[in-house]
Amino acid sequence: MIMLEKRPQPSRGWTFATPVVAVVLTMFFGGLLFAALGQDPLVTIRTIFLDPLFSEFAWFYRPQLLIKGAPLVLIAIGLSFGFRAGIWNIGAEGQYIVGAICGAAVGLAFYPIESFVIFPLMIIAGAIGGLLWAMIPGILRVRFGTNEILVSLMLVYVAEQLLASMALGALRNPDGMGFPGSRNLSQYDSAANLEIIAGSGMHWGVLTAFLAVILAYVALSRHIFGFNVRLSGQSPRAARFAGVNPGMLILSCMGISGALAGLAGLFEVAGPAGQISIDFNVGYGFTAIIVAFLGRLHPVGILLAGGLMALTYIGGEIAQSNLGLPIAAIQILQGMLLFFLLAVDVLTNYRVIWGRQVA
Amino acid sequence: MTEPLLRLSGLTKGYPGVVANKDVSFTIGPGEVHALLGENGAGKSTLVKTIYGLVKPDAGTMALEGQPFQPAEPRAARAAGVAMVFQHFSLFDAMNVAENIALGMENPPPQAEIAARVRSVSDQYGLPLDPDRIVGELSAGERQRVEIIRCLLQDPKLLIMDEPTSVLTPQEVEILFKTLRQLSAEGTAILYISHKLEEIRTLCDNATVLRLGQVVGECDPRQTSARDMAELMVGATLHVPEKAEKPSGNTVLALAGLSAKAPHQFGTALREINLEVRKGEVLGIGGVAGNGQDELVAALSGEMKSAKGMIRYKGDDVGQMPPNARRKIGLLAAPEERMGHAAAPDMSLTENAILTAMTRQNLTSKGFLHWGKARSFADEVIAAFDVRTPGPENAARSLSGGNLQKFVIGREIMQSPEVLVVNQPTWGVDASAAAAIRQALLDLAEKGAAVIVISQDLDELMEISDRFAALNEGRLSAPRPAQGLTVEEIGLMLGGAHDMEMAHVDA
Structure with missing residues (x-):
């Protein structure tokens, strides 16, 4: 019989080993799955995990990795604060949309004036938009004790409707011959989120994501705010005893995650997406939840997890087009990753005892 | 002698870094009341968990009524009659x-x-x-x-009781002992774990003493003095806390009609508490848990705000201040529940030192933490209060209850408070550690701090308090000098603090 015994304290070794073991297990069982689908498992795994980085077309895929990874990392970093404190903002997708709308609206308001202040103003507007959208569930939770999971999630659907109405109404391109969607911001120099180094995929959002990783790392490990966040998540009563104001902490965590999601939305709308359109959002806000947990809510972990998640997206697309693999198979692979991570995670806090050890 | 009910032979259990039990052997007969004595960390909990099927021994065997007994889980132990x-x-x-x-x-x-x-x-x-x-x-x-x-x-054939009287009033202890004696007379054996040696002397037939995981002695508690048993447990001479006589100083903390609604459904409302605490005194507050102790500590620590004018510290109204502002001016508190309230179980001792000491020990500047300073403060607490742990990087949950208690109390005392409020300072703590904590509280008072000790342990309160008051249903009796209070008077104070004065006249 197998038994689990709680460790006196979490194992450091396993904390680092679990993500690696989870990836290896995912590759193995993913390979079995692909074999069952009639594919060569080795080729498929290579296509998904290695081709985006090392194939002859890698020059095309590598920038994609940054473009897909940056919003995931940026949003996940914001979410990680709340998740560590036990505040469950599930609605980053909505904050991402509202950030994009607000940022884009500021940019479009200036059209066609060219000025270097426009893009910074858009960035601020994007952050504030996401922040305010996140304040709705935050304030409702603090004032009335509503459940922030439900409210933030439902606000995603409100934001989607808002997005549609903006694309069809207020922000529609006046020169667009009635088609839905705003002007293309990436073709409006003062408002465009351009690549910092041409062809690298390195736009301002990527830079911001890296900065967020560093700042989050410092905040969590060196600053009293990060300490209070961790304390509140682990022992809410001890946090109150330590002088943490729970309401302020909820608002701060919601605010940070909302602002970063809003920023991600702004960088996306002004860069890779280019315009506000009905189907502008593609689920980064939800995938970022997986990224945050895959990265153990640790900034560096999130950076790696964001890269890995972006890799499976791009690799999945390659496998779809080159090998004819169904998209569902890729989604199963991503699900497996989270599944194995959570399963192997048990070993961080528990040790396995095999039954025959009984004395 | 007949076949013993339970025979333990050579039980050994090690955890990484420590041996919890080493070659422990003893027997319990049917109907016997057997005491298990030992300091915190002596291995008592591991031993009873082994008997109850929660822990598997590394070596050694157990036999219940002559049959090999190795419960894989508590269910099996229960089925066998434990x-x-x-x-x-x-x-x-x-x-x-x-x-x-x-x-x-x-x-x-x-x-x-x-x-x-x-x-x-x-x-x-x-x-x-x-x-x-x-x-x-x-x-x-x-x-x-x-x-x-x-x-x-x-x-059951064997009933294991872990520290059963730590939460009981003297009257409730009497009822419990009557029940246990009746059970024993009917043939149920009882394995009784307690720090209270006088109780063991009145109740138990046999005692096994553990120290550092090993059996260091067996005795007949009725023939052995409490002091001898304590010294057997500790392995050294026991120091009884000494209280110095001192004149009372100025009032530092004054509660005037402190009232507060119950913070949650099962809480207790505070009603019209009036109290003045002076520099250099130890004020003992007795009473059964759940009569407003947690709420009183919360109102003083700042976790619960109170209306204007109800709490004055050196004349200033502090009732609205948050916890860290109170700490800054010298009003410190240590709540009862160690795990999850006074300390965060999954955080290291260094982090737990930051928890309350960041303001007074200057462990932050501009919001940034000084990890080195925090670590050395944690080290100081560990050294000064003999906290048994490999080091401050260990999680609080890896410490035994008594050790964590020493850390939590030590953390406040080492910040040299001017008023310290402690709730159940020695709850679940062994005799020598409890004596050390009490001595530290007395030393703190001698240096001029006012100390409020809230406890259910009347012996403890009588030992260290200058004045004694009782908390009952959120009301506090008028404090009286502890010296010369009789058990009857205390009982009356505890029974109904609000009509204590009248009861006193009758008594």
């Missing part, structure tokens, strides 16, 4: 007694049948308990009865 009452109750506040008991059963019969059985067992053993009452409304003593009756319904 029952246990834990120090911490596992009851649901919002459910009634019968429902709570049904939850612990494999195949619970209908509620009505359980209620009937609870009534008959409670009559039979003189443990008054109404199966229809909601557990949240019960006193600690009554909650313990729920746990005991839950065990008795299994008809």
Whole structure:
């Protein structure tokens, strides 16, 4: 019989080993799955995990990795604060949309004036938009004790409707011959989120994501705010005893995650997406939840997890087009990753005892 | 002598870095009341967990009624006739007694049948308990009865009790002992773990003393003095705290009509508490848990705000101040619950040092933490209070209860407070550690701090307090000099603090 015994304290070794073991297990069982689908498992795994980085077309895929990874990392970093404190903002997708709308609206308001202040103003507007959208569930939770999971999630659907109405109404391109969607911001120099180094995929959002990783790392490990966040998540009563104001902490965590999601939305709308359109959002806000947990809510972990998640997206697309693999198979692979991570995670806090050890 | 009920031979259990039990052997006969004595970390908990099937020994064997006994889990132990009452109750506040008991059963019969059985067992053993009452409304003593009756319904051959009297009033202890004696007379053996040596002397037939995981002695507690047993446990001469006589100083803390609503459904409202605490004195507050102790500490620590003018510290109104502002001016508190309130279990001791000491010890600047300083402060606490741990990087949950308590109390004392409020400072702490904590509190008072000690342990309060007051249903009796108070007077104060003055006249 197998038994689990709680460790006196979490194992450091396993904390680092679990993500690696989870990836290896995912590759193995993913390979079995692909074999069952009639594919060569080795080729498929290579296509998904290695081709985006090392194939002859890698020059095309590598920038994609940054473009897909940056919003995931940026949003996940914001979410990680709340998740560590036990505040469950599930609605980053909505904050991402509202950030994009607000940022884009500021940019479009200036059209066609060219000025270097426009893009910074858009960035601020994007952050504030996401922040305010996140304040709705935050304030409702603090004032009335509503459940922030439900409210933030439902606000995603409100934001989607808002997005549609903006694309069809207020922000529609006046020169667009009635088609839905705003002007293309990436073709409006003062408002465009351009690549910092041409062809690298390195736009301002990527830079911001890296900065967020560093700042989050410092905040969590060196600053009293990060300490209070961790304390509140682990022992809410001890946090109150330590002088943490729970309401302020909820608002701060919601605010940070909302602002970063809003920023991600702004960088996306002004860069890779280019315009506000009905189907502008593609689920980064939800995938970022997986990224945050895959990265153990640790900034560096999130950076790696964001890269890995972006890799499976791009690799999945390659496998779809080159090998004819169904998209569902890729989604199963991503699900497996989270599944194995959570399963192997048990070993961080528990040790396995095999039954025959009984004395 | 007949076949023993339980025979332990050479039980050994090691954890990484420590040997919890080493070659432990002893026997318990049917109907015997056997005491298990030892300091915190001596291995008592590991040993009873082994017997109860929660821990597997690395070596050694057990035999129950001559048959090999190796329970793989508590269910197997229960099936074999071993029952246990834990120090911490596992009851649901919002459910009634019968429902709570049904939850612990494999195949619970209908509620009505359980209620009937609870009534008959409670009559039979003189443990008054109404199966229809909601557990949240019960006193600690009554909650313990729920746990005991839950065990008795299994008809156990061996009943293990871990620190059963730490939460009971003297009257409740009497009831409990009567029950235990009756059980013993009917042939049920009892393995009794306690720090209270006088209790063991009145109740137990035999005692096994553990130190550092090994059996260091067996004795007949009725023939051995409490002091001798304590010294056997500690392995050294025991220091009784010494109290220096001193004149009382100025009032530092004044409560004027402190009232507060109950913070949650099962809390207690504070009603019109008036109190003045002077520099250099130890004020003992007695009373059964659940009479407003937690709320009083919360109101003083700043976790619970109070109305204007109710709490004055050196003349300033502090009732609205948050916890860290109070710490800054010297008003410190240590709540009762160590795990999850006074300390965060999964955080390291260094991080737990930051928890309350960041303001007074300057562990932050501009919001950034000084990890080095925090670590050395944690190290100082560990050294000064003899906290047994490999180092400050270990998680709080890896410490035994008593060790964590020493850390938590030490953390506040080392910040040299001017007023220190402690709730149950020695709860679940062994004799020598408790003596050390009490001595530290006395030393603190001698240096001029005012110390408020809230405790259920009357012996402790009488030992260290200058003045004594009782808390009952959120009301505080007028404090009286502790010296010369008789047990009867204390009992009356505890029984109803509000009409204490009249009772005093009668007494």
